[in-house]
Amino acid sequence: MRPRAGSTFPWLLASLLLLAAPAFAQDAAPAPASAAAPADSARRFAHPPGTAIASAHSLSTQAGLEIVRAGGNAFDAAIAVSAALSVVEPISSGIGGGGFFLLHEAKSGRDIFVDARETAPAAATPAAYLDAKGELNRDRATNGPWSAGIPGLPAALVHLAQKYGKLPLKTSLAPAIRIAREGFPVYARLEKGYAGRREVMERYRGTRAVFLADGTPPKEGEVLKQPDLAHTLELLAAKGFDGFYRGEVGAKLLKAVKEEGGQWRADELSGYKVVEREPLRLKYRGWDIVTAPPPSSGGVAMAEILQMLQGWDLAKLDPAHRTHLIVEAMRRAYRDRTIYLGDPDFVKVPLARLTSADYAAGLRATIHPEKATPSDLLSGQPAPLEDEETTHFSIIDGEGNRVSATQTVNLLYGSGMVAPGTGVLLNNEMDDFALRPGTPNAFGVMGFAANAPEPGKRMLSSMTPSFLESAEKVIAVGAPGGSRIITQVLLAVLAYDAGLAPQQVAAQPRIHHQWFPDAISAEAGALDAATVAKLQAMGHKVNAGESHWGNLQTVMWDRRDNTLSGGTDPRNPVGQADVLLSDR
Template structure:
């Protein structure tokens, strides 16, 4: 794809203060793979130009938030697996090495492209609410939201969905037995891995909650002291739980010994789960959301994710302007005004489509985007308080992500989470399973912001079996010349991370630059543009403030975008892992010559 230099220049105006330092993949190893250091920001490989007419990629590319999980995926590919088997290995290994971000006590979304059938499918493994989780259960004596109950301990946890997703992938899409794909994660859980800085820092932040619970202390205080960088964290109970999942499938987690221990732990700590709620959990296959942006087909997450709807709105609003011809201030102004409107609609309309009528067709239509675009003044910010917080009639975080493309053309974009740092803080004794605190993603008290500062109303109120609204936005984009897989963590900022990644690919940047791109964000309420330090030049900030924007231009870096791409014209693969995360890794494995 030809690079529009004006577009690239406009985009890079947003990156003042950042330097792209791509690390290329190493030489081919004897097994045919390319390897990068654990702190690598990218990987790439290409084949002889005579292969450029191939209709499938030249190998496999994987980008994830931890080197061990990327390596696990590659191990399974070498064992004869496909992208879906590799996804199981990467997901389960992240559950072992990133308990701060995700785990089998949580849930996730898996966007799949099955090359053989040409089908795209969205596997919804979001957690569900137990029957006990009524809105009243989360209010204190004054009727205010009980924040401790909503984010800590058993009441904050929904019924986990990730184990069911791994079983589903193996049974429906994988080539290998589940126990084979889980083997790397089981080995790492048993033998241990070195603690890194983010785990130590996150534990210090959550220490008071983590140390309330006997099962959590047994894992993270096994040697009598909190986790420290360089120590080896072993999780034998989690290894055994994963073994049971591999041996017995769904029943290995949702029934039997593990289920009994989960139920007993929740009950002991004052929560209320039932055996039939665990045994009754099911993943759901949904039709992905699709729309066009410039030359790209965008395939992304439908509700109960809010990400795809919001991105469709934002990108279709922005199609009314040639962003490449704008200075940084006006480009940022228009992008954030589009964000403002999409996040307002997220708050009002979106929820679990199995429980509420979500007007997806209307919200994602070009006509609706045109109306939203007409409300944007090119030189002035619209205060969020002037966008009504009441529904109008319509007809119609800490988290983790990984991206995979394989040599058959299969693709996986997967985002999984336990919500906040270390989820609920509660590890069920004897299981190694750290439970999520996803109940906080419901509108537990209408109009009250959750831990990420976003609000919700009746559409996202908790009900038994209902899935809480999410911002997770695993996505594919495809043009005549290129395919990219991307996604990110970051709570309510996930949507805008992925959005900026799509805009960057559209401007001709490669996967390394996409992953490293500085970030801006607006979510309607609070009414402020958030920007990483250095993302906006001082004169850009002044211009935005003159338009009426409030700008926080010095926030700490956020997110952890993982992306892989296949350039069909040159038949090359590359991957980018976010340089904000020093333990991430992107890698490429070339397929044997055919």
């Protein structure tokens, strides 16, 4: 299902975006936000009435609810959802990749950012990715063992179970193990993605063993079984960290990388560590927002954009001028992303300055209210898309714990390489480094010294898992989409501020600008012809009517009437938002 075309900017189209949502209720459904009875504005419920989960696949959502029924909390459910997505969405994420987990622990009131981003092997120097002419070797950067960083997701699942969950890891991983062993029906996106990457995928014998097990590529409706992946997950469940990073699985990963010409060391694999970081915090029009710090660029960029936009009442502007101001704020934030951001354990990120209100005010003063500011690098090409790669899920439980998590293998099916005997599809996150300074990566974004690879360094990311909280509502939200993740989450914040319900937020048409290329990307229905004409008169290049992108997942607890609701992106027909009400 796709969002319907509209004639004005998306969050004013609530009446046009009440689409049939791919959301289902388990045991009982919350009342629609529009149908809720008026609540006493002074009344605030202390705890949600149950658990809400929104994820990119119905099987992963159900895996999370299964663990909640078994006595788990949001963090146990996050392990189950993450692992299940690793099984059913190899196109988007997996235990051969990494991710960010934003947590809120109700009993302590703490917000924690769990950084499970992949790290660079020592051999992955910038020179290793250049061809004989000194140009970026795009094949090595995006395909096979040289494109893969040391995976972080398995360590994150162990970390969540040991530090925040209630249940043993083997319990929380059980649904994913079952799905991997018994299989799941191949869906259209999986089939199409394989066709797009087939040439690369079929270079590697481990990949052929999984996806060509019956001699033919995956077809919609067929059942895809992954017994090797099930075994790897069982070892992770039984032995924790050592079950993946050492022992049988670790040895097979090292052997596979070496056989295909890559260079990983055993100490790099066994030495991987999850890092807990302090989340970024900002305020926007009555909302307290908690979001991702570096090595994510998302929180910094969103802080800059929202603080710039606070200088205007967007609701009072016509669509063209509203879009113009949002785009100009995006342009400036993405420029700073390119120049300043990287792994804070390796480079000094001017975080206080970039996220300060004074800095935003200075940037705001450079925005001409009637004219586009040309980017330093001009291009007529639309920004590359990432819609099948990366995934997100959001959870709120009955104790008030919440999780907003984004995980990825980077591009479509990551590196394309499965390590034989493990079922583990390796990421191709090395392309997220500035492998050749000033050369755009697969998503058209550039980087310089701050994001150059170094041994053990984490590559810059756009993943932006976030929480929003007002006097009345608590929200978890995030999305995949490469460099477009940030603007999807930004538009979700603006939509929630305008009063939209979660499913409307997930469905709204989208726009994007990332400084380079110097063009507004707009989904079909995001901008009408008159608005496009006005923007062009201001000096903007507008790529209107682009293919849809992203896969936003969000859940909301309304404290006024104590209801839970969720929204899952209708661009993805296998996603599901679900609510499980407690017995209390």
